[in-house]
Amino acid sequence: MTCILVAHLGDEVIIAADKRVSEITQDGVRVPCGDDEEKIVRTALGVITGTGSVAMLDYVKSLVRDHGFSDPFEVLELILRTRDLYSEEHAASPHLEADLAETSWMFTYPIMLNDQPVTRFVFYHPMYHTQSLIPLEAGNAICFPGDLSSEQAQALQADFQSVVTHSLESCPAGQARQFVMSYMLMMMSEISAARETVSSTCDIALVDGSQVQVAMSVSADDEELTFAPMAHRPGC
Template sequence: MTCILVAHLGDEVIIAADKRVTQITQDGVKIPCGDNEEKIVRTKVGVITGAGSLAMLDPVKSFVRDHGFNSPDDVLDLILRTRHSFSEFHAESPRLQADLAETSWMFTYPTMENDQAITRFVYFHQHHSAESLRALTEGKVMCFPGGFSLEQAKELQAKLQGVVTAALDSYPTDQVRQLVASYMLTLISEVSATSETVSNKCDIALVEGNKVMIAMSVRAGDQALTFAPMANPVAD
């Protein structure tokens, strides 16, 4: 399971994802299995990540990483087909509805709008729509929970939104980036203190068009975040 925080700052999108993998038994017992998962996956046009069931997340993330996509609708179709296959295979599982409700995907890609290059962030979450993608607009934030409640996620999202709104109104881009990234680390640390499904360290990606920079395995209290280019997947 996981906690993913996203902020759309206009020219770039910041994505923070914790690194814990958790096994959930059929009766709902949560068993942490490690804190070294790289949940943010590079694609040819940006990144893709997600929260929830690995059995649904990984096939979509791997396909998009290896083959790319021509349209966001291609990814949506893959998500819907993956959910359908998972539902058929696990039809008798008492966790089926919870797994479907808790699993979400999100990805970025560059596009043109009014003759201007922009970075698009779109996501699929059953709570918002079970049939379509949603877009995160400039200046807005999201929290995607995996293994903790929507109420907790809404509280984190409200806190992050307040910081992002104030920062965008007051500081230049470089300062906004550092301030928001540092606050994301603080929020994930707070969640990890009360949720066994979230680690206190995470990866943070800065996405601008098809350019991606990433800081790996960082946590609250780190004095300086070092971002390095995230390599493109090998071309076909």
């Protein structure tokens, strides 16, 4: 079950996604089957990622990667259509309700606001709303932790938000970014230790408008993170 952590620092958005993929057995048990998945996908306008059913996720992510969008509501329509098609095709599946409830998408795109470029981060999660995209405003953080109870997720969210708020209020932008990323890696490590469906290694994307830098397969053990431009490769 994917774990995704997001911090919107104003000029840029930081997204960390773990790399583990799990299969669901006939009994509904999640079994880890690899730690090499690249869950953050580059688009022409930023990135898209998500957590939940791989079949639903990858269908939407690949279409957005290959064809882009001119309005975020185009992506919302694609998500809703994908959920409907998946429901029809898997109507007899005992896991259908859980798949629909747990699958969420999130993506970034740039806009101009008061003649200034602004990075937008929006997400779709049926727990928040079944028909709308939810924006994450500057200064806020959110986590989509895999396989945790709502109480555990809320506690993580509160701690994460506290760290982001304190960093932005007390540190220069560069230091705030470094502090927040270090905390995200620590969170990923702690979640991984508690849940076998989440890996301790993750990919971290720094998104500033349509510019994306990525550090691949990093963890809390790394003393320094190396970022490189993330190229948009439609059809890959």
